[in-house]
Amino acid sequence: xxxxxxxxxxxxxxxxxxxxxxxxxxxxxxxxxxxxxxxxxxxxxxxxxxxxxxxxxxxxxxxxxxxxxxxxxxxxxxxxxxxxxxxxxxxxxxxxxxxxxxxxxxxxxxxxxxxxxxxxxxxxxxxxxxxxxxxxxxxxxxxxxxxxxxxxxxxxxxxxxxxxxxxxxxxxxxxxxxxxxxxxxxxxxxxxxxxxxxxxxxxxxxxxxxxxxxxxxxxxxxxxxxxxxxxxxxxxxxxxxxxxxxxxxxxxxxxxxxxxxxxxxxxxxxxxxxxxxxxxxxxxxxxxxxxxxxxxxxxxxxxxxxxxxxxxxxxxxxxxxxxxxxxxxxxxxxxxxxxxxxxxxxxxxxxxxxxxxxxxxxxxxxxxxxxxxxxxxxxxxxxxxxxxxxxxxxxxxxxxxxxxxxxxxxxxxxxxxxxxxxxxxxxxxxxxxxxxxxxxxxxxxxxxxxxxxxxxxxxxxxxxxx
Ligand code: UD1
Ligand code: MG
Numbered sequence: 001x002x003x004x005x006x007x008x009x010x011x012x013x014x015x016x017x018x019x020x021x022x023x024x025x026x027x028x029x030x031x032x033x034x035x036x037x038x039x040x041x042x043x044x045x046x047x048x049x050x051x052x053x054x055x056x057x058x059x060x061x062x063x064x065x066x067x068x069x070x071x072x073x074x075x076x077x078x079x080x081x082x083x084x085x086x087x088x089x090x091x092x093x094x095x096x097x098x099x100x101x102x103x104x105x106x107x108x109x110x111x112x113x114x115x116x117x118x119x120x121x122x123x124x125x126x127x128x129x130x131x132x133x134x135x136x137x138x139x140x141x142x143x144x145x146x147x148x149x150x151x152x153x154x155x156x157x158x159x160x161x162x163x164x165x166x167x168x169x170x171x172x173x174x175x176x177x178x179x180x181x182x183x184x185x186x187x188x189x190x191x192x193x194x195x196x197x198x199x200x201x202x203x204x205x206x207x208x209x210x211x212x213x214x215x216x217x218x219x220x221x222x223x224x225x226x227x228x229x230x231x232x233x234x235x236x237x238x239x240x241x242x243x244x245x246x247x248x249x250x251x252x253x254x255x256x257x258x259x260x261x262x263x264x265x266x267x268x269x270x271x272x273x274x275x276x277x278x279x280x281x282x283x284x285x286x287x288x289x290x291x292x293x294x295x296x297x298x299x300x301x302x303x304x305x306x307x308x309x310x311x312x313x314x315x316x317x318x319x320x321x322x323x324x325x326x327x328x329x330x331x332x333x334x335x336x337x338x339x340x341x342x343x344x345x346x347x348x349x350x351x352x353x354x355x356x357x358x359x360x361x362x363x364x365x366x367x368x369x370x371x372x373x374x375x376x377x378x379x380x381x382x383x384x385x386x387x388x389x390x391x392x393x394x395x396x397x398x399x400x401x402x403x404x405x406x407x408x409x410x411x412x413x414x415x416x417x418x419x420x421x422x423x424x425x426x427x428x429x430x431x432x433x434x435x436x437x438x439x440x441x442x443x444x445x446x447x448x449x450x451x452x453x454x455x456x457x458x459x460x461x462x463x464x465x466x
Pocket of ligand 1: 073356
């Protein structure tokens with residue numbers, strides 16, 4: 001019998017077919033030098049199928065365990081399973097673990113006595129030194145494992161948050177701890193804390209400037225920012241996952257530009273971009289599965305676990321792949337949302353528990369949600385709010401005495417509704433996807449083209465660097 005927590009017959013067959021083909025392809029990558037990229041694509045497809053089915057099956061289990069939330073923007077406010085990001089995250093972590101032999105196949109072959117055959121004759125010195133261990137890139141494996149460890153920590157912390165509803169001021173710093181393993185590996189393995197100085201400033205500062213420990217503070221800040229930023233741009237069906245998929249796909253696009261045949265192999269950055277691709281492909285797989293269930297009208301919520309997990313995937317690839325500044329260019333809507341929110345985050349303006357847009361049952365549309373000023377704002381704050389309203393950055397409601405009694409909540413979703421007027425929940429989600437894509441493409445254009453105005457080279461053009 002078909003219920004809301006089982007797969008339809010058609011879905012079952014399609015998913016089985018997908019898994020079957022992917023497993024076949026995967027098994028065939030253990031040849032020659034291995035084909036890690038093909039293996040990674042297969043893993044992503046298998047992860048999609050597994051996450052898609054598990055999210056469907058586990059819905060009732062999560063509700064029974066109390067992991068549920070009310071969908072505020074629906075007439076009846078139905079309760080649906082929450083924290084489904086945890087399912088994604090677990091499938092993803094297992095996929096990354098299983099992927100290790102595929103990623104390092106070529107190196108494992110080189111380090112063991114040829115093709116992993118133990119029966120070939122081993123010379124004396126090899127018995128003494130074990131095997132050809134020096135041929136194995138332990139540094140790369142350490143980097144991979146540290147990313148995995150950081151992600152595992154953030155998932156544990158995220159699930160804790162979903163279970164216990166940790167307060168904001170406590171949970172903002174959570175990702176800093178999770179970032180420690182990869183910062184250590186960065187320190188030992190890479191250790192570059194220089195940044196290139198823009199050409200116009202080079203006469204004052206030199207070509208490079210060493211930021212030293214400040215650079216580590218900056219990377220920790222990136223690791224804190226990314227997860228929280230995704231969690232803050234949330235509250236309507238599908239938006240958390242959709243923005244993450246857009247960012248991931250754009251990062252993948254950026255990574256692909258460093259691979260052969262687009263860039264002549266071997267480019268110095270090829271390996272770090274391959275590393276990023278291995279982390280992003282299965283992420284896109286599990287996220288797409290989640291989006292199928294979470295897009296309007298949502299059957300499940302993603303929970304803070306997903307937001308933290310997604311943000312941390314980006315922080316890991318950005319930091320260990322050495323392109324954290326490019327990463328931030330893809331986070332422009334999130335950075336705007338954060339800066340715009342700061343008056344409420346720091347309680348200069350009251351901040352209600354939820355700031356998601358308000359559902360109007362009469363029209364079926366979403367409109368801005370508001371903060372009510374029980375005590376009128378001080379003259380200075382009132383002046384700033386009036387100024388913001390003049391620039392159409394906020395909407396105010398005043399009483400007869402001209403005192404502010406309501407102001408719209410400071411999130412990008414509400415701001416969009418201030419500008420465009422009330423709209424359907426899925427339309428708003430599509431608009432946000434459009435904004436994310438437009439800002440992201442612009443970001444990449446700035447990174448690879450406009451940056452040439454202030455920097456000598458784009459690191460993609462390897463020959464001009466040499
Ligand atoms: C963050 C935001 C908060 C926003 C919330 C929405 C800040 C400082 N906090 O808080 O303003 O209201 O995310 O996720 O910016 N929900 C829906 N529809 C959706 C998604 C979520 O109704 O499509 C509701 C559900 O009741 C769900 C709840 O939001 O249970 C999840 O909120 P939670 O993730 O716990 O909020 P925070 O991350 O703390
Ligand atoms: Mg949240």
